[in-house]
Amino acid sequence: MSKSLNLVPFVSVEHMMDLVLEIGIDTFLVELSEYLEEDFRRWEHFDKTPRVASHSAEGVIELMPTSDGRLYGFKYVNGHPKNTRSGRQTVTAFGVLADVDNGYPLLLSEMTILTALRTAATSAVAARYLAPANARTMALIGNGAQSEFQARAFHALLGVDNLRLFDIDPSATERCRSNLAGLGMTITACRTAEEAVEGADIITTATADKQNATILTDNMIGPGVHINAVGGDCPGKTELHRDILLRSGIFVEYPPQTRIEGEIQQLDANHPVTEMWRVIAGLSDGRADTRQITLFDSVGFATEDFSALRYVYDKLQGTKHFAELDLLADPDEPRDLYGMLLRRQSILMTPQVA
């Protein structure tokens, strides 16, 4: 997009909102899911590594890099459950897409909103392969920042139109219901998680506490249900009782990362799991039969952010939804970095003519 080598397109939060709204939330989720599926199918082309995490008492800061050999992407993301007390987001993120051939960034983008969209789109992509046929009813447990995005993605991609909400904070449920009004979905606010899962084909858990919790107990899970576990995503943070895992067909993004961060950190290191990309690529089966409990143990993986950055980069062309940042030093002669500093000095020292 940029003619000058020093400038990098920057998508601010406002730019991202305007881009998403111009495309339309449903269309954005559907098109993003196509990028996600495309990259899952060519999984073996990616340079993959578990995220690089820096843990502290209050939370975690992570870097999530990956590359397909042509493009390189990484995301910076934090997770600090106590942040809401100071008016901050639990999770904020930004990311960069770069050209592998010369190492220059192609795009710097906010990724708080984009991550919410990609997480929801990834859940819906997985559910297309794992949820029972004609699933229309979803329990949504944990009605925080991710909840409406999950609802929108399952509505747009699978036709889910019956939502059963539960959160330990009723005001969160009320906000979620209110935000989702007018989209043609039947929404029921439930008083307990037990009530929320009644009749649900799909159960999505998206809670945020940084600790082992038991949002779902074994007796709540009947045959044939698909569980979309989004909230457990770091060591010591899980949402499901171990017994549920032992009864489920478990599908994961990248086993070396999920074994550390996902629900399966509760299981033996060699407990069998199926890699989601293999299902999408047609190399492994998804749901086995109508009675199988399927679990997508989602922790979020770098390739999904890569897909999202790649999609945004493509959609950005020809729009005005970005600014240009003077991020890269661009001396007239590449090896003359110091000379650039000297020339700046002489510009600054030149008397201004009034």
Place this chain on the structure above:
Amino acid sequence: MSKSLNLVPFVSVEHMMDLVLEIGIDTFLVELSEYLEEDFRRWEHFDKTPRVASHSAEGVIELMPTSDGRLYGFKYVNGHPKNTRSGRQTVTAFGVLADVDNGYPLLLSEMTILTALRTAATSAVAARYLAPANARTMALIGNGAQSEFQARAFHALLGVDNLRLFDIDPSATERCRSNLAGLGMTITACRTAEEAVEGADIITTATADKQNATILTDNMIGPGVHINAVGGDCPGKTELHRDILLRSGIFVEYPPQTRIEGEIQQLDANHPVTEMWRVIAGLSDGRADTRQITLFDSVGFATEDFSALRYVYDKLQGTKHFAELDLLADPDEPRDLYGMLLRRQSILMTPQVA
């Protein structure tokens, strides 16, 4: 600095140049060296990991994170030797400083210029502990983008005022000499590396080829010399003949990284090296005697970028050398990220009153 939670201070290339020039290059290098020494002394407080590298045929893209438990920093940096052919920098970089307590970025900064300054300041800090007493003459082999910064740092921190330059490209040497004019240094352009090292107390190698090269051979290195090897910094990229290493006292930043990337990748994995931080902290000896050959096998480490970001962040306060980026989503209610998108939609849909 910023009042609004969504805004992150951004130091562009132009801002960085103006900040450096306002402080003065010498003062900047001296003050930065104090931050570097301070962080080397509290080395054991840092969360350290070898850089996360993504290698390709043409170069490498790396992420270099670290944290002292209070602040978190990372740098994105590429290394693409062929970039100069397309008018690009071999190395460009940018970085982020963040608050560990809430994970929010405090600063986004260009780091191409800043890395050049921190690399040179780190070399000079090491040389203060390793170079022969009263060293005044330095051979500078490889007269690319890093060369003038090395010269300035050794001039400012050690009083080196006699430079002997060599590059396989005479125009690089001429540019380096011209850029360094007027600072009171005696500068000699040499026709060979052998000529450049004649009479030198310190030999700095800063060449950029991504391959094993032999810039210095064993017969060129006399007793008592300090070698500051800056250019070898990735697997398969070295500058010194192995025999020199076997005769030298070797000092490194972070052994797990240097064993992979530094000159010592040519040696056995258990060849003895001294960690530079131990010397600076007074826990290990520096130069042993006047005849010892000392080698600072520098590859650049994340804590040095952390020190540089920390210094820039401190110096930025009260200046106008930054812009503010709308990088972080900041909904009125932290958990209402989706609602922020809805409110933006209603703003965009409100008819404009002329």
